Amino acid sequence: MAEVLNHPQTAITAETAKQETPATTDGFHLVIDALKLNDLNTIFGLVGIPITDLARLAQAEGMRFIGFRHEQHAGNAAAIAGYMTQKPGICMTVSAPGFLNGLTALANATTNCFPMILISGSSEREIVDLQQGDYEEMDQLNAAKPYAKAAYRVLHAEDIGIGIARAIRAAVSGRPGGVYLDLPAKLLSQTIDAVKGKQSLVRVVDAAPRQLPAPDSVKRALDVLKGAKRPLILLGKGAAYAQADAQIRELVEKSGIPYLPMSMAKGLLPDTHEQSASAARSFVLQEADVVLLIGARLNWLLSHGKGKTWGGAPKQFIQVDISPTEIDSNVAIAAPVIGDIGSCVSALLGGIDASFPKPPAEWTGAISERKNKNLEKMAATLAKNPSPMNFHSALRAIRDVLKTRPDINVVNEGANTLDYARSIIDMYEPRKRFDSGTWGIMGIGMGFAIGAAVTSGKPVVAIEGDSAFGFSGMELETICRYDLPVCTIVFNNNGVYRGTDVNPTGGKDVAPTVFVKGARYDKMIEAFGGVGRHATTPEELTKALQEAIASGKPTLINAVIDEAAGTESGRLTNLNPQSTAMKK
Numbered sequence: 001m002a003e004v005l006n007h008p009q010t011a012i013t014a015e016t017a018k019q020e021t022p023a024t025t026d027g028f029h030l031v032i033d034a035l036k037l038n039d040l041n042t043i044f045g046l047v048g049i050p051i052t053d054l055a056r057l058a059q060a061e062g063m064r065f066i067g068f069r070h071e072q073h074a075g076n077a078a079a080i081a082g083y084m085t086q087k088p089g090i091c092m093t094v095s096a097p098g099f100l101n102g103l104t105a106l107a108n109a110t111t112n113c114f115p116m117i118l119i120s121g122s123s124e125r126e127i128v129d130l131q132q133g134d135y136e137e138m139d140q141l142n143a144a145k146p147y148a149k150a151a152y153r154v155l156h157a158e159d160i161g162i163g164i165a166r167a168i169r170a171a172v173s174g175r176p177g178g179v180y181l182d183l184p185a186k187l188l189s190q191t192i193d194a195v196k197g198k199q200s201l202v203r204v205v206d207a208a209p210r211q212l213p214a215p216d217s218v219k220r221a222l223d224v225l226k227g228a229k230r231p232l233i234l235l236g237k238g239a240a241y242a243q244a245d246a247q248i249r250e251l252v253e254k255s256g257i258p259y260l261p262m263s264m265a266k267g268l269l270p271d272t273h274e275q276s277a278s279a280a281r282s283f284v285l286q287e288a289d290v291v292l293l294i295g296a297r298l299n300w301l302l303s304h305g306k307g308k309t310w311g312g313a314p315k316q317f318i319q320v321d322i323s324p325t326e327i328d329s330n331v332a333i334a335a336p337v338i339g340d341i342g343s344c345v346s347a348l349l350g351g352i353d354a355s356f357p358k359p360p361a362e363w364t365g366a367i368s369e370r371k372n373k374n375l376e377k378m379a380a381t382l383a384k385n386p387s388p389m390n391f392h393s394a395l396r397a398i399r400d401v402l403k404t405r406p407d408i409n410v411v412n413e414g415a416n417t418l419d420y421a422r423s424i425i426d427m428y429e430p431r432k433r434f435d436s437g438t439w440g441i442m443g444i445g446m447g448f449a450i451g452a453a454v455t456s457g458k459p460v461v462a463i464e465g466d467s468a469f470g471f472s473g474m475e476l477e478t479i480c481r482y483d484l485p486v487c488t489i490v491f492n493n494n495g496v497y498r499g500t501d502v503n504p505t506g507g508k509d510v511a512p513t514v515f516v517k518g519a520r521y522d523k524m525i526e527a528f529g530g531v532g533r534h535a536t537t538p539e540e541l542t543k544a545l546q547e548a549i550a551s552g553k554p555t556l557i558n559a560v561i562d563e564a565a566g567t568e569s570g571r572l573t574n575l576n577p578q579s580t581a582m583k584k
């Protein structure tokens with residue numbers, strides 16, 4: 001493989017193409033050139049034959065290769081980069097086990113509608129298909145299909161350009177998702193004429209074309225909205241992804257309709273916006289008569305649009321989404337508006353003029369009343385200073401620091417740590433909050449943190465349950481290696497949900513939810529040259545976080561939380577963040 005790096009033609013440029021010696025190129029170069037041609041300049045991955053050479057070449061050709069300790073986290077980094085940029089994040093892995101480790105992230109990306117491409121090396125087709133036992137043998141293409149939006153394999157070097165173009169389009173057009181691209185090892189070393197190779201590359205034009213909504217669907221939606229007595233706008237992470245921030249804000253403000261952001265849509269409008277109904281979430285979901293969903297699905301996170309969460313009052317839904325089959329997936333949708341969110345919201349805005357009825361004062365007044373009552377209750381809870389810290393006192397300290405830095409990215413996972421942080425930490429800017437998402441998955445933490453830091457060049461604060469952190473903890477080394485401005489705060493309550501469970505038999509094994517007591521996660525990062533801090537009070541936590549942000553150094557703060565403070569989470573009844581936070 002060494003020859004690959006010594007390849008006479010490291011970059012296919014107009015100049016080199018003109019060189020006298022008839023040059024050849026190969027699969028390795030064509031993959032890198034195709035990615036670069038499409039402005040995909042960062043690869044998140046983990047090496048091994050033949051990806052090692054691909055990674056070396058990528059770096060030699062000026063791309064960024066961010067090497068991870070486990071493929072799942074490389075995949076998560078790629079996925080969040082895709083969500084932040086609307087360009088597919090690229091993850092590269094070796095075959096079979098490396099591919100399978102990355103597949104969890106690909107499936108998670110598809111579930112969350114994040115665009116990414118998982119590129120894996122694979123073994124020889126002849127041997128795989130006859131199941132003759134090759135090194136890391138696996139039929140990866142078929143394994144990927146059920147979990148990806150699309151899956152492709154390239155067998156000939158001259159098809160690499162087309163293969164990558166198809167993967168890009170599949171990832172970002174329509175509803176975004178994860179795409180698998182299978183590159184057999186043999187393909188990478190195939191050589192072809194360099195000029196032919198260059199001609200075979202494709203620069204994708206208009207990868208995610210606008211999709212305009214049908215005018216009659218817009219009219220229907222406006223008619224339903226006009227008839228509302230208690231309207232509500234629900235913003236999902238599709239709305240954040242769409243980067244139609246100004247139009248969405250205008251729609252909310254011109255219509256005067258109260259809105260609720262789903263967790264990753266927080267910050268699309270600042271959480272402090274007066275029309276935000278977050279602090280009266282249960283009330284508005286139950287009482288609204290018309291709900292305008294923008295880039296949000298009626299899945300488990302919204303109790304499927306029915307049941308107690310939504311109250312007894314009959315509702316009409318308007319749904320703006322790019323995917324026609326999302327409509328009527330859980331309950332009947334009175335007015336579907338199909339298209340990209342920017343186009344749909346602009347079209348809706350066209351019908352909202354001075355004569356458009358404002359939501360009745362009875363409705364907005366009732367919401368304000370609820371909000372004020374709840375916010376008062378919350379303020380009282382947050383003002384307490386128990387020792388050891390509980391989730392609220394620790395989050396109050398973090399909230400107050402983050403308030404001063406609205407540009408900071410926030411990663412958040414755990415059970416209680418997720419539920420409480422979601423409602424206590426305000427977001428002020430779009431696409432700055434990255435969390436467990438549609439699956440409620442643990443393990444996105446360090447991958448998302450690295451992806452967000454690399455993509456934005458801005459600091460990241462990862463607020464992590466101690467169990468959640470454990471899934472990706474080894475990536476602290478990656479954070480230190482690339483000297484990323486990531487501050488990880490581990491909410492250490494000695495276990496999953498809490499640390500107080502006991503083994504009912506009195507046997508030697510601890511209860512299934514319990515970890516080593518008093519663990520010092522801060523020592524882990526010190527092993528890699530990062531800064532470890534131990535915080536037992538809100539004051540210590542504040543200071544450690546302020547210093548971490550100011551220094552930009554990789555930091556881990558071990559925040560000691562009362563091991564009895566957490567409740568068992570992940571149940572549907574705990575999905576309403578505001579009410580969960582209110583319980584304490």
Ligand code: ADP
Pocket residue numbers: 111112113175176235236237238239241242262263264265294295296297298299301320321322323326339340341342437438
């Ligand atoms: P949340 O979890 O925040 O409620 P979901 O992931 O459930 O959000 O929903 C996101 C929705 O947004 C998906 O149904 C997806 O099809 C849609 N979507 C994503 N991007 C766009 C876009 N650019 N235009 C329109 N709809 C989009």
Ligand code: TPW
Pocket residue numbers: 413414415416417418440441442443464465466467468469491493495496497498566569570
């Ligand atoms: C991939 C199940 C949901 S929440 C959680 C687990 C293991 C951890 C909760 O403990 P943590 O948080 O992080 O210490 P806290 O604040 O309550 O103390 N495996 C995967 N995903 C999920 N969701 C689980 C298991 C789970």
